[in-house]
Amino acid sequence: xxxxxxxxxxxxxxxxxxxxxxxxxxxxxxxxxxxxxxxxxxxxxxxxxxxxxxxxxxxxxxxxxxxxxxxxxxxxxxxxxxxxxxxxxxxxxxxxxxxxxxxxxxxxxxxxxxxxxxxxxxxxxxxxxxxxxxxxxxxxxxxxxxxxxxxxxxxxxxxxxxxxxxxxxxxxxxxxx
Numbered sequence: 001x002x003x004x005x006x007x008x009x010x011x012x013x014x015x016x017x018x019x020x021x022x023x024x025x026x027x028x029x030x031x032x033x034x035x036x037x038x039x040x041x042x043x044x045x046x047x048x049x050x051x052x053x054x055x056x057x058x059x060x061x062x063x064x065x066x067x068x069x070x071x072x073x074x075x076x077x078x079x080x081x082x083x084x085x086x087x088x089x090x091x092x093x094x095x096x097x098x099x100x101x102x103x104x105x106x107x108x109x110x111x112x113x114x115x116x117x118x119x120x121x122x123x124x125x126x127x128x129x130x131x132x133x134x135x136x137x138x139x140x141x142x143x144x145x146x147x148x149x150x151x152x153x154x155x156x157x158x159x160x161x162x163x164x165x166x167x168x169x170x171x172x173x174x175x176x177x
Contacts, residue, residue, distance in 0.1 A: 006056060009052070009056050009060075010056050010059045010060045010063065011060075011063075012060075013050070013052060013056060013057060013060035013061075013079075014059075014060040014061075014063040014064040015064075016048065016050070016060075016079075016081040017060060017061060017064035017066050017081070017109075018064045019081075019083070020081040020082050020083060021082050021083065021084070021085075021086055021110070022082040022086040022089070022090075022108060022109065022110035022111075022115075023066075023079055023080065023081055023082065023108055023109045023110070024047075024079070024080040024082065024089065024090065024093055024105060024107075024108040024115075024120060025069060025072040025073070025077060025078075025079050025105075025106045025107050025108060025109075026077070026078050026079070026080065026093065026097075026103055026104060026105050026106060027075050027076055027077065027078075027103070027104040027106055028051065028076055028078045028102065028103055028104075029075065029076045029102060029104075030101075030102030031100060031102045031103060035100060035102070036049070036051075036078075038096075039092075039093075039096050039100075039103070042092045042095070042096050043080060043089055043092050043093070044088075044092070045083070045084060046082060046083065046084035046085055046088045046089045046092070047080040047081060047082045047083060047084070047089040047092070048080070048081045048083065049078060049079070049080045049081075050078060050079055050080075050081065051076075051077070051078040052077060052078070052079060053077075054073040054074065054075075054077050057073050057077060057079065058070060058073050061073075066109055067114070068109070068113065068114030069107065069109055069114055072106045072107045077106075080093060082110075085128060085129050086110055086123060087123055087124065087126045087127070087128055087129065088128060090120050090121075090123040090124035091124045093105060093120075093124070094120070094121060094124040095124075105117050105120055107120070108120050110123075
């Protein structure tokens with residue numbers, strides 16, 4: 001007999017899978033409640049960290065159409081459902097795992113495919129969205145400045161040439177008289 005609370009839990013987890021930009025599956029054995037609270041604070045508003053039963057998570061992942069994570073749902077499992085930037089959440093999880101050996105990142109899911117631990121670490125090594133946007137804006141501004149200087153160069157060359165011709169005519173004019 002299916003219990004209504006388990007059906008509701010599966011539906012909630014499936015919705016989180018569907019609405020998340022990415023998910024990171026972790027093992028939390030050995031972390032205290034205060035450490036889990038500290039991890040949730042470190043994730044901030046970018047992700048929701050949820051401890052769940054493997055059987056419920058497997059069903060929810062299947063309902064949400066998530067494939068390739070089945071082997072990660074072994075042992076005590078907690079999932080970070082990333083609602084904001086995946087880079088920020090990956091950095092927070094990686095940094096917390098470095099400080100607390102009890103947190104083990106098992107893998108994740110993003111853009112329709114499963115992620116390995118190495119891919120999550122590469123994601124954590126990326127600059128944040130804001131930094132990348134500012135770098136792109138700086139590069140565009142530099143190219144626009146170069147283009148403006150390039151477009152201005154012929155006009156200034158013509159002005160210098162005209163000034164030189166006028167100077168030459170002034171020098172030649174008194175000699176003819």
